[in-house]
Amino acid sequence: MGDEQNQAPVVAAATATGETEEYFEAAVRGSVDELLDAGAHTEVDAMRHSAAHVMAEAVLGIFPEAQLGIGPSIDDGFYYDFLLPRPLTPDDLAAIEAGMRASIAADHPFVRKEFPFKKARAFFEARSQPFKVEILDDLATRSKDSNTPLPPTSTYEHGTFVDLCKGPHVASTGRIGPFKLLSVAGAYWRGSEKRPMLQRIYGTVWPTQQELDAYLARREEAKKRDHRRLGVQLDLFSFHDVSPGSAFWHPKGQRLWRILETAVREVQDKRGYQEVSTPMLVHKKLWEQSGHWANYQDSMFVLESEGQTFSLKPMNCPESTFIYKSRLRSYRDLPLRFSEFGRLHRNERSGTLSGLTRVRHFVQDDAHIYVRPDQLQDEIMALLGEVYEIYGWFGLEPKFTFGTKPDKALGDPALWEKAESQIKAALDSLGKPYRLKPKDGAFYAPKIDIQIEDALGREWQTATIQVDLVMLPERFDCTYIDENGQAVRPMTIHRAIYGSLERFIGVLIEHFAGAFPVWCAPVQAVVIPIADRHIAGADELAALLSARKLRVEVDRSDNRMQNKIRLAQEQKVPYMLVLGDREIEARTVAIRNRSGEQENGVGWDAFAERLAAETAARRP
RNA sequence: GCCGCCUUAGCUCAGUGGUAGAGCAGCGGUUUCGUAAACCGCAGGUCCUGGGUUCGAAUCCCAGAGGCGGCUCCA
Numbered sequence A: 001m002g003d004e005q006n007q008a009p010v011v012a013a014a015t016a017t018g019e020t021e022e023y024f025e026a027a028v029r030g031s032v033d034e035l036l037d038a039g040a041h042t043e044v045d046a047m048r049h050s051a052a053h054v055m056a057e058a059v060l061g062i063f064p065e066a067q068l069g070i071g072p073s074i075d076d077g078f079y080y081d082f083l084l085p086r087p088l089t090p091d092d093l094a095a096i097e098a099g100m101r102a103s104i105a106a107d108h109p110f111v112r113k114e115f116p117f118k119k120a121r122a123f124f125e126a127r128s129q130p131f132k133v134e135i136l137d138d139l140a141t142r143s144k145d146s147n148t149p150l151p152p153t154s155t156y157e158h159g160t161f162v163d164l165c166k167g168p169h170v171a172s173t174g175r176i177g178p179f180k181l182l183s184v185a186g187a188y189w190r191g192s193e194k195r196p197m198l199q200r201i202y203g204t205v206w207p208t209q210q211e212l213d214a215y216l217a218r219r220e221e222a223k224k225r226d227h228r229r230l231g232v233q234l235d236l237f238s239f240h241d242v243s244p245g246s247a248f249w250h251p252k253g254q255r256l257w258r259i260l261e262t263a264v265r266e267v268q269d270k271r272g273y274q275e276v277s278t279p280m281l282v283h284k285k286l287w288e289q290s291g292h293w294a295n296y297q298d299s300m301f302v303l304e305s306e307g308q309t310f311s312l313k314p315m316n317c318p319e320s321t322f323i324y325k326s327r328l329r330s331y332r333d334l335p336l337r338f339s340e341f342g343r344l345h346r347n348e349r350s351g352t353l354s355g356l357t358r359v360r361h362f363v364q365d366d367a368h369i370y371v372r373p374d375q376l377q378d379e380i381m382a383l384l385g386e387v388y389e390i391y392g393w394f395g396l397e398p399k400f401t402f403g404t405k406p407d408k409a410l411g412d413p414a415l416w417e418k419a420e421s422q423i424k425a426a427l428d429s430l431g432k433p434y435r436l437k438p439k440d441g442a443f444y445a446p447k448i449d450i451q452i453e454d455a456l457g458r459e460w461q462t463a464t465i466q467v468d469l470v471m472l473p474e475r476f477d478c479t480y481i482d483e484n485g486q487a488v489r490p491m492t493i494h495r496a497i498y499g500s501l502e503r504f505i506g507v508l509i510e511h512f513a514g515a516f517p518v519w520c521a522p523v524q525a526v527v528i529p530i531a532d533r534h535i536a537g538a539d540e541l542a543a544l545l546s547a548r549k550l551r552v553e554v555d556r557s558d559n560r561m562q563n564k565i566r567l568a569q570e571q572k573v574p575y576m577l578v579l580g581d582r583e584i585e586a587r588t589v590a591i592r593n594r595s596g597e598q599e600n601g602v603g604w605d606a607f608a609e610r611l612a613a614e615t616a617a618r619r620p
Numbered sequence B: 001g002c003c004g005c006c007u008u009a010g011c012u013c014a015g016u017g018g019u020a021g022a023g024c025a026g027c028g029g030u031u032u033c034g035u036a037a038a039c040c041g042c043a044g045g046u047c048c049u050g051g052g053u054u055c056g057a058a059u060c061c062c063a064g065a066g067g068c069g070g071c072u073c074c075a
Helices: A021-028 A044-063 A090-106 A117-126 A130-145 A207-227 A227-233 A250-268 A284-290 A294-298 A315-326 A373-392 A413-429 A470-476 A501-512 A533-546 A562-569 A583-587 A605-615
Strands: A077-083 A111-115 A153-158 A161-164 A179-188 A195-206 A282-285 A301-307 A306-314 A336-345 A361-371 A397-401 A433-435 A445-454 A459-467 A491-500 A523-531 A550-555 A576-578 A588-593 A599-603
Touching: A044 A077, A044 A153, A044 A161, A044 A195, A077 A413, A090 A111, A090 A373, A111 A117, A117 A153, A117 A161, A130 A161, A179 A207, A195 A207, A195 A470, A207 A227, A207 A501, A227 A501, A250 A336, A250 A361, A250 A373, A250 A491, A250 A501, A284 A294, A284 A306, A284 A315, A284 A397, A284 A470, A315 A361, A315 A470, A336 A605, A361 A445, A361 A501, A373 A413, A373 A459, A373 A491, A373 A550, A397 A413, A413 A459, A459 A501, A470 A491, A491 A501, A501 A605, A523 A533, A523 A562, A533 A550, A533 A576, A533 A583, A533 A605, A562 A576, A576 A583, A583 A588, A588 A605, A599 A605
Parallel strands: A397 A433, A523 A550, A523 A576
Antiparallel strands: A077 A195, A111 A153, A153 A161, A179 A195, A282 A306, A301 A306, A336 A361, A361 A491, A397 A445, A445 A459, A459 A491, A576 A588, A588 A599
């Protein structure tokens, strides 16, 4: 991003000893480790952090009584949290921007100062900045607890503004590049629901105007790709207040859904899964046994009937054990792979709902695989292969994150160790780098989480592979009879490849900007008769394609051809098949694809053949 | 759930206390056209819901619902 001419030494202080904001950010995230490798600041980070200071200065100019929280740099920009006497309005943002411009024009130098702890504390107390005092007290407590001497406290000043800060900053406010304030949001102090809610102002800063413009353009592009917008435009689904957080699937959306479901079902059939289906309404005693009632009761939809308490299932796993245990299982039966497209309901808090990516009702392409311990590694490797096979259809490159045993884990540590080493061996055998997140496993299972990056570089959590040592095998007392006639515990693997179908479709919409690959596009081709007299021919061509299960529509409106093309383009239909006198005569078609490329005089059968081949190939 | 903002025709939006508007879509008519918008006309509204203030409310106030931007949460 940063261009070569901009390599002037804009960073005022590359190192600092006072632990303040970086420490505090890390503490907010609950990871003291992050403090130790806080990482090298880049120039643009310093610029963003400096912009946060300048913004705080401007806010104080308007609200002298404002109390300051923290103001770090973040990806693409910065924010600062404030406790203010009233909510901010868009006009306030404009005024704050104006204040910032004035400060930048004045080109105040950033000056670092160090103070003894007590003096710094007194300073911020005198300035009525209780949050800053709390940060300092927190540092003092921490230094006392760890028996390390309290380092001197550093501040950064520019003009009349002084902030508790570790730095680094740019040399002076004039070095701050083009910026824009973006939004105001609520944010709990220290990220805790029990603490006051502050007003957070987000902004973005870039070294050059071109980079700022490019960033803003990128945001606009992301908006255009927003699946909530495209879902309406492409007539895929809608949401209604009668069922918040649950999509209503329209015919085209449902068609896409079914294509994805059919494709993964085909893979499951090939790979030895057996599909099952379990009830949606389940007695609470099942959740008490699994442990979910204790932990997740608040996020379950609970119903009473005849004095009994039931819930809509928030997950499928426990129910698969009833099928497993419906008969004695032999070591020869394993692995047993039960797949299920389970409809789940989770009562997510209203404020967290968002389009298809955060819903209350969703379908998982779930499976529970019961294996002998000696089969675990092979099975994991097969699952990784499955992920590659399926994500390859969309040109998505899976990234793997290995989460290991958490502190509160249940079960035999030796078993954990064994399972983790087998997961590691399977991951290593891929020969691709993967991320390690120590202690990030579920309480019952080490896991591999799978993320994908979409066309805009955003990362999404989709698939998961969890090696369950405890919950299903032990809590539900699953066994099989081994070679010696002994009942022993299987291991279970929970896996989902799309994860939630809803979320996966949302990600696909944004990844492809609605222009789905030919194989899964809800409408693969629109036949466009140039005039009414060509409709009969269009119907004939469409029938020929439909007979091969290709998804085709005829535009029989009285629009002109240009408008029919425009509408098909807007619907991101892969092929527009234009039929006029010449084509009908020769039983050919003029093909226009959605990138605007044209090919004339293609025979009907030849096109059908081509489209059928493309569909079967499942290429991105 | 919490903070802020938003909700007007199917969609996108204008309308800041005095008789509800536009474009697109829809419907009717004319048009039958060669690669991203033919022309004319008609119809379409519980201005999110419920209270309140006012002679009068889409507009001001209160409560609720849904959505959006975040925070928190995410088996």
